[in-house]
Amino acid sequence: MPVFGSLGDFGLSDVLMLLGNRQGSLDLRSIPGYSQPITVSVANGEILSISQGGEALDPERASALLKSLLRQAQGEFEFTDCPSEHLANCRNALRWPLERALLTAGQQETEWSAYQRAFSDPRTKFEATSAEVQLDDSLRDFWGKAERLLKSDGATAEELSEKLAMPLEQAQFYLYELRLAGLVTPARGHSREQASKRDLWRQVLGALRK
Amino acid sequence: MAESTLLKLIVAGPVGAGKTTFIKSLSEIPVVETDEVASENIGKDRTTIGIDFGLARVGNYEIRLFGTPGQERFDFMQDIVAEGALSLALLVSGAAPQSLPGARRILEYLTSQFPMPFVVGVTHQDRERAWKPDEVASFLKLPEEQVLGLDATSREDARAALQRMLEFALLGERR
Numbered sequence: 001m002p003v004f005g006s007l008g009d010f011g012l013s014d015v016l017m018l019l020g021n022r023q024g025s026l027d028l029r030s031i032p033g034y035s036q037p038i039t040v041s042v043a044n045g046e047i048l049s050i051s052q053g054g055e056a057l058d059p060e061r062a063s064a065l066l067k068s069l070l071r072q073a074q075g076e077f078e079f080t081d082c083p084s085e086h087l088a089n090c091r092n093a094l095r096w097p098l099e100r101a102l103l104t105a106g107q108q109e110t111e112w113s114a115y116q117r118a119f120s121d122p123r124t125k126f127e128a129t130s131a132e133v134q135l136d137d138s139l140r141d142f143w144g145k146a147e148r149l150l151k152s153d154g155a156t157a158e159e160l161s162e163k164l165a166m167p168l169e170q171a172q173f174y175l176y177e178l179r180l181a182g183l184v185t186p187a188r189g190h191s192r193e194q195a196s197k198r199d200l201w202r203q204v205l206g207a208l209r210k
Numbered sequence: 211m212a213e214s215t216l217l218k219l220i221v222a223g224p225v226g227a228g229k230t231t232f233i234k235s236l237s238e239i240p241v242v243e244t245d246e247v248a249s250e251n252i253g254k255d256r257t258t259i260g261i262d263f264g265l266a267r268v269g270n271y272e273i274r275l276f277g278t279p280g281q282e283r284f285d286f287m288q289d290i291v292a293e294g295a296l297s298l299a300l301l302v303s304g305a306a307p308q309s310l311p312g313a314r315r316i317l318e319y320l321t322s323q324f325p326m327p328f329v330v331g332v333t334h335q336d337r338e339r340a341w342k343p344d345e346v347a348s349f350l351k352l353p354e355e356q357v358l359g360l361d362a363t364s365r366e367d368a369r370a371a372l373q374r375m376l377e378f379a380l381l382g383e384r385r
């Protein structure tokens with residue numbers, strides 16, 4: 001099944017997260033600075049190998065390449081599903097759990113503007129989840145100040161930027177990171193007003209099914 | 211009819227997703243396309259600047275369908291449309307993956323500020339290269355049953371999407 005697109009539209013981390021329960025290979029082409037095609041093989045939520053021009057890279061080079069690819073905003077990707085027998089042949093597999101590989105690679109990156117295109121709408125309301133996660137210093141500091149707001153009614157990047165007196169983009173970046181870490185999620189749910197519409201929904205549904 | 215004021219559905223999604231087509235497939239009246247109105251008033255090329263409006267009849271109910279592109283410049287219109295809506299259909303073309311991140315932004319914004327049940331419709335499934343509904347579900351981190359493939363030009367598909375929207379509204383209640 002074709003998952004394809006451009007790295008100008010999706011960050012590589014978005015694409016890899018999406019492949020969490022698939023197995024196969026993600027081919028990357030037309031990446032500036034890399035004349036040979038790059039292939040990332042994934043299975044069971046792990047990166048098995050990263051190869052360049054058909055040759056698997058050792059962990060050190062693979063890690064460096066992944067880091068640079070995560071910042072890449074040009075190039076095309078296409079995913080091909082692959083039967084397990086084929087991937088099982090992969091000797092010396094890296095076996096990097098996807099989420100951890102992405103998070104650690106991301107944390108090295110202090111230039112947050114690189115992530116701007118992945119930011120949510122500044123008016124999207126976020127809520128704290130019940131997860132507990134170890135955070136690095138700067139994120140923990142932000143979490144310390146924002147936690148109360150995010151745990152009560154939820155808050156938008158706009159509101160956090162105003163209440164915590166920080167630039168909007170910085171609040172968006174922290175929310176983006178907290179979301180990757182699983183500590184916040186866009187608010188969703190049903191308001192009381194929605195609940196009162198239940199009978200109406202049922203009646204319309206009944207009419208529609210006739 | 212008093213209820214009809216409450217029966218408002220939003221059809222949101224990036225340009226080219228099939229919103230106008232979807233509303234036309236459902237509507238019993240000629241769909242009012244504000245992009246055409248705007249082109250007359252401001253003398254500009256046709257652009258999807260505003261909202262489409264259609265009316266679907268289901269039994270005794272009149273369902274007002276509002277299409278909104280969710281482009282940030284025009285978000286104030288989207289907010290007006292979203293207020294008090296019964297349910298949301300977010301449409302996105304499977305053949306235009308470049309519009310998916312934008313679709314996600316629209317969906318997250320709308321559902322976080324205007325909590326309401328929703329479904330996602332992935333159009334252009336008849337095209338050779340297109341993301342499938344389950345892939346879009348995975349990208350949006352939604353259960354697969356909340357994302358359906360549809361041909362917006364088909365009245366049958368559009369009615370099925372409408373039905374799924376209402377089923378989801380009721381299902382969400384039970385949780």
Ligand SMILES: Nc1nc2c(ncn2[C@@H]2O[C@H](COP(=O)(O)OP(=O)(O)O)[C@@H](O)[C@H]2O)c(=O)[nH]1
Binds near residue numbers: 231335361
């Ligand atoms: N092949 C195909 N074309 C579609 C489908 N849905 C919409 N279209 C076409 O896609 C184009 C854009 O649709 P439109 O309704 O104008 O998109 P909008 O910008 O979201 O209002 C139109 O030419 C439609 O006829 C679909 O499911 N399959």
Ligand SMILES: [Mg+2]
Binds near residue numbers: 258
């Ligand atoms: Mg339109």
